[in-house]
Amino acid sequence: MFIDYVKIHVIAGHGGSGCVSFHREKYVPKGGPDGGDGGHGGSIVIKGNRNLRTLRDFTYQKLYKAGRGQHGMGDNRHGKRGKDIVLEVPLGTTVKDAETGEILGDIVEDGQQVIAAKGGKGGRGNARFATSTHRSPREWEPGEPGEDRWIELELKLIADIGLVGLPNAGKSTLLSRISNARPKIADYPFTTLEPNLGIVYYRDTTSFVVADIPGLIEGAHEGKGLGIQFLRHIERTRAIAYLIECTDPHPVDTFKALYHELEAYSDLMVKKPAMIVLTKIDLMPEDFVVPKFNKKLPVIMISSVRGDNLTELKDQFYKLIKKAISQEDFE
8 A cells, every 4th residue: 555644753762861970999089070971862863765665664653762861870981872763764755743834854865864853962970060169069960851743754756757637547558658667557547546656768878757646636636536645746746747538528628627736736836847648549539630738838649558659758758857957957
């Protein structure tokens, strides 16, 4: 099962307390203070892992506690630091404070780390309080508590091209023909219930990632048909391909409906480079005329079943990605 949202409780370790101690040694009856500092508490760290694809593991455990710091000891021995807890997540995961909504971090690179809950600071031992006029201090500090919070982990797939269309528009079939992905395919709506990623190898020199987003329906931006869960994955795609069937009786209206759902969710979505892909031309009526869509968007007609124009489609995808990258550099 694809899990793209979880809420978990993270508790960092408390810092260890400082120690009150005085040096004791034969023939040294009045040794100075030698109480060590307490160790810092362990932290809860969120780390990106490029090999993960879901947040499923976090559905089995909701509470994560890091180790507490060891108390300071005599002979100026400091307590050990508490053990960190490292939680690995897929790239594209946003870490957010569940109570305040504050974004603690955005995991987009392999190995990137975000501290979700910081360990408490260890307290100072009495050796730290010694001065030339205060030679036998008995002051010490308790360790500070670690951060304790509920956090939300929200996964938004990272892809170069996002395939957007109504249910059964041919997105999964296309992805299976141009990439190494093997999504479930069948001739009925809502076959795809979770996003799929596929790597497309382009002209033996480079590659890019295409995401098959489950079909959108009217009202998706309001949550209808699990729309919000699906729309969030389109946010991170660099460019968008609107897939519309050649057999659609009202293709222009379909395009407008898809465009509206993206715009209603976030106006940034419709500012991405985009194109229109007319699918299933193997079923195209003889009197078919290419509809007049948005003049600014290129249109290409394909058949994933027969393989018509798939090479040309990859060329168009690559051009869209280059355009998106140039826009990112400009920004």
